[in-house]
Amino acid sequence: MKTVRWLVLCLAFLTMFSGCSGPLSSESHSSESNLPNHKKITLTLWYWNRSIDDELLARAEKQFPDIKLNTQKIGGDFKAKLKTTLAARSGEPDIVALNDWMVELFPSADRFYDLRTLGADQFKDQYLEWKWNQGITPDGSMIAFPMDTGPTALFYRSDLFEQAGLPSDPEKVSATIRTWDDYMVAGKQLQQKLGSRSFLADNIVNVYNQMLAQNTDLYFKPDGSYIGNQSPHIRLGWQTAVAFHKKHLLANADGWTPEWNASVNNGKVASFIGAIWMKQVLTEAAPDTAGKWRVARAPGGDGNLGGSFISILKSSKHPKEAFEVLTWLQNPEHQLEAYQKIGLFPSTPGVYDDPAMETPEPFFGGQATGLIFAASARNVKSSYFGERYPVIHGIVTRRLANVAKQDADPDALWTETMDRIERELQR
Amino acid sequence: MLKEIWKHRAVYAAISPFYLLFGIFGLFPIGFSLYLAFHKWDGIGDMTYNGWGNFGYLVTDNEFWQAVGNTFAIWVYSTIPMLFFALMIAFLLYAPFVKMRTLWRVGFFLPNVTSIVAVAIIFGALFANNFGFLNYLLQLPGLPMIQWLNVPWGIQIAVSSMVVWRWTGYNAIIYLAGLQSIPHVLYEAAKIDGATGAQAFFRITIPMLRPVILFTVITSTIGGMQLFTEPQVLVGNDGGAGASGMTIVLYLYRESFINNYFGYGAAVGWGMFLIIALFSIVNWKLVQGKK
Numbered sequence: 001m002k003t004v005r006w007l008v009l010c011l012a013f014l015t016m017f018s019g020c021s022g023p024l025s026s027e028s029h030s031s032e033s034n035l036p037n038h039k040k041i042t043l044t045l046w047y048w049n050r051s052i053d054d055e056l057l058a059r060a061e062k063q064f065p066d067i068k069l070n071t072q073k074i075g076g077d078f079k080a081k082l083k084t085t086l087a088a089r090s091g092e093p094d095i096v097a098l099n100d101w102m103v104e105l106f107p108s109a110d111r112f113y114d115l116r117t118l119g120a121d122q123f124k125d126q127y128l129e130w131k132w133n134q135g136i137t138p139d140g141s142m143i144a145f146p147m148d149t150g151p152t153a154l155f156y157r158s159d160l161f162e163q164a165g166l167p168s169d170p171e172k173v174s175a176t177i178r179t180w181d182d183y184m185v186a187g188k189q190l191q192q193k194l195g196s197r198s199f200l201a202d203n204i205v206n207v208y209n210q211m212l213a214q215n216t217d218l219y220f221k222p223d224g225s226y227i228g229n230q231s232p233h234i235r236l237g238w239q240t241a242v243a244f245h246k247k248h249l250l251a252n253a254d255g256w257t258p259e260w261n262a263s264v265n266n267g268k269v270a271s272f273i274g275a276i277w278m279k280q281v282l283t284e285a286a287p288d289t290a291g292k293w294r295v296a297r298a299p300g301g302d303g304n305l306g307g308s309f310i311s312i313l314k315s316s317k318h319p320k321e322a323f324e325v326l327t328w329l330q331n332p333e334h335q336l337e338a339y340q341k342i343g344l345f346p347s348t349p350g351v352y353d354d355p356a357m358e359t360p361e362p363f364f365g366g367q368a369t370g371l372i373f374a375a376s377a378r379n380v381k382s383s384y385f386g387e388r389y390p391v392i393h394g395i396v397t398r399r400l401a402n403v404a405k406q407d408a409d410p411d412a413l414w415t416e417t418m419d420r421i422e423r424e425l426q427r
Numbered sequence: 428m429l430k431e432i433w434k435h436r437a438v439y440a441a442i443s444p445f446y447l448l449f450g451i452f453g454l455f456p457i458g459f460s461l462y463l464a465f466h467k468w469d470g471i472g473d474m475t476y477n478g479w480g481n482f483g484y485l486v487t488d489n490e491f492w493q494a495v496g497n498t499f500a501i502w503v504y505s506t507i508p509m510l511f512f513a514l515m516i517a518f519l520l521y522a523p524f525v526k527m528r529t530l531w532r533v534g535f536f537l538p539n540v541t542s543i544v545a546v547a548i549i550f551g552a553l554f555a556n557n558f559g560f561l562n563y564l565l566q567l568p569g570l571p572m573i574q575w576l577n578v579p580w581g582i583q584i585a586v587s588s589m590v591v592w593r594w595t596g597y598n599a600i601i602y603l604a605g606l607q608s609i610p611h612v613l614y615e616a617a618k619i620d621g622a623t624g625a626q627a628f629f630r631i632t633i634p635m636l637r638p639v640i641l642f643t644v645i646t647s648t649i650g651g652m653q654l655f656t657e658p659q660v661l662v663g664n665d666g667g668a669g670a671s672g673m674t675i676v677l678y679l680y681r682e683s684f685i686n687n688y689f690g691y692g693a694a695v696g697w698g699m700f701l702i703i704a705l706f707s708i709v710n711w712k713l714v715q716g717k718k
Binding site: 077080083084086087104105107108111252253257258259262263268390391394398401402405406408427 | 469470471472480484551552555556557558574577578665668669670684685686687688691
């Protein structure tokens with residue numbers, strides 16, 4: 001009787017745990033059935049939707065017959081999932097795509113291969129210098145290889161500019177609205193002609209972000225020291241953003257909200273400075289305004305916002321092969337292809353003169369906007385972000401948003417922001 | 428003792444899965460978060476011992492205390508109307524003249540099983556600053572628009588209304604169960620003594636429901652202090668304008684997973700535990716003490 005009871009229990013446990021062993025056993029099965037190709041090595045690659053062209057990844061298998069490329073499109077919070085995996089120290093991919101938050105990974109640079117030890121330097125002159133340098137930690141190890149970039153430019157409504165008596169042709173706009181002051185003057189004119197029907201720019205944080213994207217001395221120096229409280233560029237960015245608010249040039253439409261979408265679609269926003277990937281965001285948000293938008297060079301100078309990178313993790317057993325795949329995926333030819341197919345802007349200036357850049361775009365009234373962004377990308381200045389950039393930048397922009405939304409006193413808030421950052425740096 | 432356990436080992440083995448799972452997924456994370464609260468950790472690299480540093484920072488952290496204040500404000504705005512409406516609904520559902528009760532009960536309970544993310548998106552469209560539905564309604568009779576998501580109370584009302592919408596039916600069902608357990612004879616006796624409906628409600632229903640009310644107050648205290656998804660989807664990781672929608676758990680999430688201060692996030696979690704415990708005791712005393 002007792003043995004029967006134990007048998008039943010054991011059975012119950014077996015069924016409970018068989019769920020765990022299921023996938024493992026099936027995997028070993030499949031590798032056994034693949035015995036003839038046992039020489040093939042497997043490389044796991046993590047990316048997110050539209051960061052790498054899916055078709056290109058499919059072609060990679062043919063290009064590298066000895067490699068089985070296990071591509072995993074990671075949905076949801078990519079950064080959190082990568083960090084959890086890094087913390088767990090198991091199940092790490094060989095190759096991983098990274099967004100511009102990759103600066104946060106600099107303290108953990110030892111978890112990545114220094115790509116220069118794998119021979120990255122031979123490709124250096126094919127890529128934008130400032131983009132290349134962003135992937136190198138202050139200690140000099142290159143943990144991230146350039147993928148696409150985010151050159152910035154001025155997006156504007158030609159019809160509204162025309163109604164306000166402003167130049168509406170992209171060349172003329174580029175030539176006349178050259179500085180932030182020019183841009184504000186244009187905004188005043190727009191306001192006089194169109195009243196509160198249209199505003200010059202979308203929101204205060206974007207003005208600040210764009211100003212930083214054009215400048216070099218941000219919150220930190222490469223040696224890690226904090227300079228935000230004395231950096232003229234930070235201060236100027238804050239003051240310019242506040243001036244936009246005080247002159248009522250902002251529609252106060254926050255990015256990534258239905259409000260923003262509605263505002264660009266119904267003409268409440270007449271222009272904004274944005275990175276090239278805003279083209280897709282805008283096209284989807286404002287279908288009713290197709291043909292009316294144009295792109296000109298950004299007032300205040302060319303800049304970069306966003307763009308991504310790709311790395312090889314130290315846990316990878318096949319770094320050489322991974323590096324081959326990575327450089328093949330991101331070579332100039334394939335970057336150009338990704339631009340044509342899914343709008344990822346190349347970080348390889350060699351292809352900027354390609355006829356593909358001159359494709360007219362109906363949403364922008366037949367303008368070939370690629371030329372504008374190519375010119376912008378070439379001009380971006382090298383700037384250092386530092387691993388705490390996201391945190392510090394968040395502290396500043398949250399307070400800046402309060403200036404616009406709750407009419408908080410900008411001077412008092414500036415002091416408070418600087419104090420808050422000091423406190424933050426001490427922990 | 429051990430002998431006794433060994434004697435009944437089959438029984439212990441049979442109930443062990445719960446304890447094993449609880450040990451792995453319940454007890455271990457609790458212990459680990461306590462360990463983490465005394466360390467600095469960016470989530471990937473090595474942990475360094477920080478002593479009471481995280482807690483020292485916590486008590487002097489304005490943003491944390493603002494989050495505590497926001498959470499309490501949202502709790503007040505949501506729990507009081509929620510429990511009041513729930514009691515009214517339960518009373519109506521219990522009334523003899525209501526037909527198709529099961530349908531009503533299901534209807535009132537339905538919001539509770541709806542995805543919060545979907546709800547938050549809908550409420551976002553209702554409360555939107557310029558093109559929101561509420562502002563559209565306000566404009567119809569010529570009233571001024573309200574920048575709901577720019578003013579602190581606007582954000583807090585928006586979040587609270589989501590909580591009310593979601594949990595009123597749930598509490599109503601609990602109250603209904605409580606109402607059904609009150610013996611009918613009490614009401615009949617009251618009727619014979621000439622009591623009015625209101626008198627019966629305040630002298631019989633409310634006192635008899637006290638344990639049930641206590642239960643709902645405690646659960647909504649815990650739920651309210653742990654509010655996260657609603658503000659996160661409605662106003663984002665930063666809590667919206669002026670961080671007015673920043674709740675304690677949202678703050679914990681932002682510090683840990685956005686700003687990579689995992690040790691500090693754990694300390695926030697333990698701070699929150701203390702606050703919930705204290706606040707629950709206070710509520711318990713208040714509801715209980717009216718004897």
